[in-house]
Amino acid sequence: MLDILEALRQRHSVRQYLDTPLGEDVLAPLKEEVEQCNAQSGLNIQLVIDEPQAFDCMLAHYGKFSGVRNYFALIGAKQDDFDEKVGYYGQRLALKAQQLGLNTCWVAASYKKVPDAYKLSKGEKVAMVIALGYGATAGKPHNGKSAEDVSNVDAQSPEWFRRGVEGALMAPTAMNQQKFTLTLDGDKVRAKAGMGFYATTDLGIVKYNFEVASGKDSSVWA
Numbered sequence: 001m002l003d004i005l006e007a008l009r010q011r012h013s014v015r016q017y018l019d020t021p022l023g024e025d026v027l028a029p030l031k032e033e034v035e036q037c038n039a040q041s042g043l044n045i046q047l048v049i050d051e052p053q054a055f056d057c058m059l060a061h062y063g064k065f066s067g068v069r070n071y072f073a074l075i076g077a078k079q080d081d082f083d084e085k086v087g088y089y090g091q092r093l094a095l096k097a098q099q100l101g102l103n104t105c106w107v108a109a110s111y112k113k114v115p116d117a118y119k120l121s122k123g124e125k126v127a128m129v130i131a132l133g134y135g136a137t138a139g140k141p142h143n144g145k146s147a148e149d150v151s152n153v154d155a156q157s158p159e160w161f162r163r164g165v166e167g168a169l170m171a172p173t174a175m176n177q178q179k180f181t182l183t184l185d186g187d188k189v190r191a192k193a194g195m196g197f198y199a200t201t202d203l204g205i206v207k208y209n210f211e212v213a214s215g216k217d218s219s220v221w222a
């Protein structure tokens with residue numbers, strides 16, 4: 001299995017997929033990871049396999065999606081930190097998929113809901129989905145902000161903080177908006193979402209990438 005740091009670097013949004021079905025070799029570890037994420041977060045994320053309808057709609061065609069038949073449905077009951085948790089645990093699943101040789105794309109808008117494809121308990125909703133499969137391409141790195149744009153990194157910053165910020169800059173954000181800031185304060189980091197659509201979900205994604213790239217766990221957050 002690909003090293004997680006390498007998976008973080010190699011992950012780019014992929015919108016066109018091959019017909020290759022997902023075998024047990026990837027499904028078993030993905031299901032296991034979904035279970036762990038749900039147990040830790042209280043979310044009810046579901047892996048939807050062989051369901052082409054969600055991406056057979058105007059929005060998906062307009063968004064240049066093709067061949068999407070599998071996705072993670074990011075589901076849960078609305079709670080205080082729901083949006084951030086969706087980001088954090090969704091990115092954990094996206095990186096696991098990348099480690100297994102699959103490609104992904106976070107999708108909040110360019111799909112349609114297919115109620116028969118998952119089970120919603122009372123009070124739960126689908127926040128968004130992550131398309132999943134063997135990509136027709138590997139995607140390409142996004143352009144974006146610098147470490148100085150999003151953090152207080154400087155020549156004196158510890159190496160782990162610099163690495164964490166670099167990992168955060170490789171995180172997917174809605175419309176590549178990268179509206180977050182990371183501020184080192186003593187040995188803790190303050191992570192803040194800016195204003196914008198899905199900025200709190202983006203923050204959860206960014207925090208997961210930061211932890212992976214810096215080697216710290218969630219105790220790093222102020």
Ligand SMILES: Cc1cc2nc3c(=O)[nH]c(=O)nc-3n(C[C@H](O)[C@H](O)[C@H](O)COP(=O)(O)O)c2cc1C
Pocket residue numbers: 011012013014063105106107108109110111128139140141142170171172173174175176198201202205
């Ligand atoms: C919360 C969120 C929602 C997104 N929604 C969509 C979407 O509806 N349609 C789409 O084509 N891409 C969507 N994306 C993908 C972003 O456009 C993409 O992550 C960003 O441009 C950075 O590119 P990268 O993922 O290749 O690094 C979304 C990403 C995130 C994080």
